[in-house]
Amino acid sequence: MSNLIVDRVTSIRHRILQLHPDNPPQLMAVTKGHSREDAMVAVAAGVDLIGENKVQEAQRKWGTPPPCPLHFIGHLQTNKVKYAIEIFNAIESIDSHRLANAINEKNPNHIMPVMIEVNMGRESQKYGLLPEEVLPFLESAHSWPFLKFAGLMAVFPNRLDNSQEEIVKIRKFMQETGELWRICRNEGFPWAPLHDLSMGMSGDFEWAVEAGATIVRIGTAIFGPRHGSRLQ
Numbered sequence: 001m002s003n004l005i006v007d008r009v010t011s012i013r014h015r016i017l018q019l020h021p022d023n024p025p026q027l028m029a030v031t032k033g034h035s036r037e038d039a040m041v042a043v044a045a046g047v048d049l050i051g052e053n054k055v056q057e058a059q060r061k062w063g064t065p066p067p068c069p070l071h072f073i074g075h076l077q078t079n080k081v082k083y084a085i086e087i088f089n090a091i092e093s094i095d096s097h098r099l100a101n102a103i104n105e106k107n108p109n110h111i112m113p114v115m116i117e118v119n120m121g122r123e124s125q126k127y128g129l130l131p132e133e134v135l136p137f138l139e140s141a142h143s144w145p146f147l148k149f150a151g152l153m154a155v156f157p158n159r160l161d162n163s164q165e166e167i168v169k170i171r172k173f174m175q176e177t178g179e180l181w182r183i184c185r186n187e188g189f190p191w192a193p194l195h196d197l198s199m200g201m202s203g204d205f206e207w208a209v210e211a212g213a214t215i216v217r218i219g220t221a222i223f224g225p226r227h228g229s230r231l232q
């Protein structure tokens with residue numbers, strides 16, 4: 001297993017470098033549903049970041065922190081904020097004013113890097129702001145002195161199949177996300193440097209890299225399938 005993880009990290013890294021040799025995006029290993037041991041193999045093989053989507057699972061796994069930054073990428077309930085800000089170096093999944101308020105209130109001693117989650121496909125079953133809500137949200141974000149908006153994190157519809165039509169659709173969403181990110185960054189809000197664009201997963205990271213991602217979030221293509229109730 002561990003050789004397989006090393007090989008997969010190496011080949012994904014290689015592919016990213018081919019696509020973006022001068023300024024390659026960071027590679028996040030999404031370790032939800034996988035053990036600390038496997039995650040540490042991926043870290044040793046050279047991933048830049050670890051991503052988790054559940055606070056409790058991350059607390060169990062990362063009581064001793066990993067030797068690289070740990071990012072939260074799931075839906076964060078406000079009653080878990082106080083634990084999340086203790087263990088995560090960044091929260092990529094800000095999806096409401098309520099959540100931003102809660103983090104700001106709980107965090108009077110240091111400035112928490114956060115990203116806005118964008119629901120590009122406007123799917124009712126997904127969290128995240130709609131694309132047109134992002135800029136107004138950022139404008140109002142000066143009212144949270146303990147948050148630093150470090151980037152955008154995009155989620156996309158699952159591809160129904162491998163048809164050309166589906167591929168064109170997802171690539172269009174990625175281009176639009178890149179465009180939205182540049183527009184927001186150009187506002188130059190002091191509280192929102194937005195240096196990161198987190199997008200792309202196992203099945204579509206290459207297109208995300210081409211569309212300007214600075215972080216790709218990869219689970220399955222590193223660790224294989226997740227099992228049972230730990231799915232998602």
Ligand SMILES: *Cc1c(COP(=O)(O)O)cnc(C)c1O
Nearest residue numbers: 030053073201202217218219220
């Ligand atoms: C699970 C997850 C990923 C990784 O998905 P894979 O298809 O396994 O690579 C990326 N981003 C988020 C937000 C996730 O929940």
